[in-house]
Amino acid sequence: MTRRIKGAEIARAITTRVAARVAETAPGGRVPGLATILVGDDPASDVYVAAKRRAIREAGMRDVHHHLPATATQDQVAAVIDALAADEDVHGILLQLPLPAGLHPAPLIDRIPVTKDVDGLTTASAGRLARGERGLRPCTPSGVVELLDAEGIELRGACVAVVGWSELVGRPLAQLLLHRGATVTVAHQYTADLAAVTRPADVVVVATGVRGLIGPEHIKPGATVIDVGIHRTPEGLRGDARTDELDGIAGRITPVPGGVGPMTIAMLLANTLQAAEWDAEHEAVPA
């Protein structure tokens, strides 16, 4: 039997811990504040930002939100980020992706101070991750590592295939895993013989945005499959893995929904708490 990894439950436990810590420190100290910026009306982004804002409030944090029209200019988005960067009550700033066509995400993200980069996506945070220095890590990759830890999967010496090259997931995840002593191979949707890369792996993480890319031909019996993909289909939400076909082959698999998705939000709260605690200690992000 293939075990379903209960991401939603693990995320709830993290969220509860964060909320308890906020309640403990808020009376004397400052309430952590997280600002979300949504540009345009992408329906999936609407759902994700609404879920983030709900989680922020449930954790006892301050919810600051800016919704700009799809016609907003690069300068208008930059002005919102700059104002939040200067606001002492805001400890984290998140620019929801993707942005509408015509806006360039990288220069906007890089206006977020590294101390408030709770999404871990600035060049400065990426540099810290590459060097193995302390800092705020991207939420989905750190959520994946938390899931593997919660399942008791030993990463040191494990053979892990990361399928996907995105800046949001694949590339930072490969680095996080390397820092944990895993042997990491990065592949993607155009890898010529994908099965040759994934079949030897103890853990396969798939984050390509290609529905059903990974099937039984890609997975060693007993291996763990972490499915980061989310596709809205007439049959409901589906991932990048053909989960039904992997039943009885994979040792463990994350479901979609209820797997990696909720971890992204839990790690965002954990990062915001961390940013607020560093701020309260008057520490820059410690090296």
Ligand SMILES: Nc1nc2c(c(=O)[nH]1)N[C@@H](CN(C=O)c1ccc(C(=O)N[C@@H](CCC(=O)O)C(=O)O)cc1)CN2
């Ligand atoms: N600035 C960012 N933009 C985006 C990120 C990110 O980490 N930072 N990640 C993704 C989307 N995302 C968060 O924004 C996200 C995706 C999925 C979920 C989630 O809880 N999914 C549920 C299903 C919910 C549904 O779709 O109905 C699940 O898998 O169980 C949360 C957050 C892109 N943009």
